[in-house]
Amino acid sequence: MKLESKIALITGGTSGIGAETARLFATEGAQVAITGRRRALGEALAESIGLMFIEADIRDQADCARCAQICVDTFGRIDILFNNAGIVPLGTTLDTSPETWLDTFATNVHGMFYMTRAVLPEMIAAGYGVIVNNASDWGVSGAQGAAAYAASKGAVVQFTRALALDHARQGIRVNAICPGDTYVERWRERGEYLSGMVDFEQHLQEVGAAFPMGRVAHVSEIARGVLFLASDDSSYMTGQMLIIDGGNTAGGASTNYREQR
Numbered sequence: 207m208k209l210e211s212k213i214a215l216i217t218g219g220t221s222g223i224g225a226e227t228a229r230l231f232a233t234e235g236a237q238v239a240i241t242g243r244r245r246a247l248g249e250a251l252a253e254s255i256g257l258m259f260i261e262a263d264i265r266d267q268a269d270c271a272r273c274a275q276i277c278v279d280t281f282g283r284i285d286i287l288f289n290n291a292g293i294v295p296l297g298t299t300l301d302t303s304p305e306t307w308l309d310t311f312a313t314n315v316h317g318m319f320y321m322t323r324a325v326l327p328e329m330i331a332a333g334y335g336v337i338v339n340n341a342s343d344w345g346v347s348g349a350q351g352a353a354a355y356a357a358s359k360g361a362v363v364q365f366t367r368a369l370a371l372d373h374a375r376q377g378i379r380v381n382a383i384c385p386g387d388t389y390v391e392r393w394r395e396r397g398e399y400l401s402g403m404v405d406f407e408q409h410l411q412e413v414g415a416a417f418p419m420g421r422v423a424h425v426s427e428i429a430r431g432v433l434f435l436a437s438d439d440s441s442y443m444t445g446q447m448l449i450i451d452g453g454n455t456a457g458g459a460s461t462n463y464r465e466q467r
C-alpha cells in the first residue's frame with residue numbers, strides 16, 4: 207500500500223477527479239477526509255468507502271481553517287493535501303463577466319491559498335508533508351475561449367513552484383497535476399446535453415478525436431497521477447507539473463492533429 211497510515215485531505219472531493227482520488231487513496235491505505243459544498247454527494251461517498259466528509263466552501267478562509275482543525279483533531283495530523291476543488295468557466299475576455307472572473311479566482315486560486323495556509327503549520331511542525339495542486343494543461347499551454355480558467359490555472363502553476371521552493375528544506379514536497387480534458391459526470395449536467403440538443407456521447411468522441419491519443423482521459427488515469435505525486439514514488443520531485451493530457455501540450459490539438467495524421 208503506497209499510502210499506508212497516511213492522513214489525506216482532499217478538497218472538492220464529492221465528485222470527479224476528487225472523488226476518484228479519494229477512493230484510490232483509501233484503497234492504498236490512507237485515512238481520507240474530503241471537503242465539498244454538495245452534502246448529499248459527500249455523505250454518500252463517505253458512507254460507501256469509509257472516509258470523512260466535511261461540508262465546506264474553500265472560498266471562505268474560516269472554512270478552510272475549520273477543515274484543517276477538524277482533520278488534526280480527528281487524525282492527529284495531515285500528511286497529504288490535494289487541492290483539487292475548482293470550476294471551469296468558458297469564454298473569452300469579453301464573454302467573461304467580472305463576477306465570473308472573480309469567482310474563478312476565488313475558487314481556483316484563493317481557496318487553494320487558504321487551504322494550504324491552514325495546513326502548512328501542521329506539516330512544518332511534523333517536518334513532513336505532501337501537497338498536490340490541481341492545475342491544468344491549459345495552465346501550461348494557454349487556451350482559446352477560456353480566459354478566466356486558463357489565467358487561474360497559470361496562477362496555480364506558479365503558486366506550486368513558489369510554494370515548493372519556500373518549503374523544500376522543511377520536508378514538504380509540492381507538485382501539481384495538469385490534466386487535459388477528462389470525462390466527469392458533471393459534463394452531462396450542461397443544458398444542451400440534458401435537453402437533447404447535442405448528443406453527449408458523440409460530442410465526447412469528437413472532443414477526444416482532436417488529441418493524439420484519440421480520446422479524453424478517464425478520472426482514474428488522473429487519480430493515479432495524483433497518487434504518484436502523493437506517494438514516496440515521487441520522493442525526489444518538488445515544484446513540478448505532471449501533465450496528463452493525451453498529447454495536447456505536445457502540440458496535438460493546437461496543430462490540428464486530427465487533420466494532419
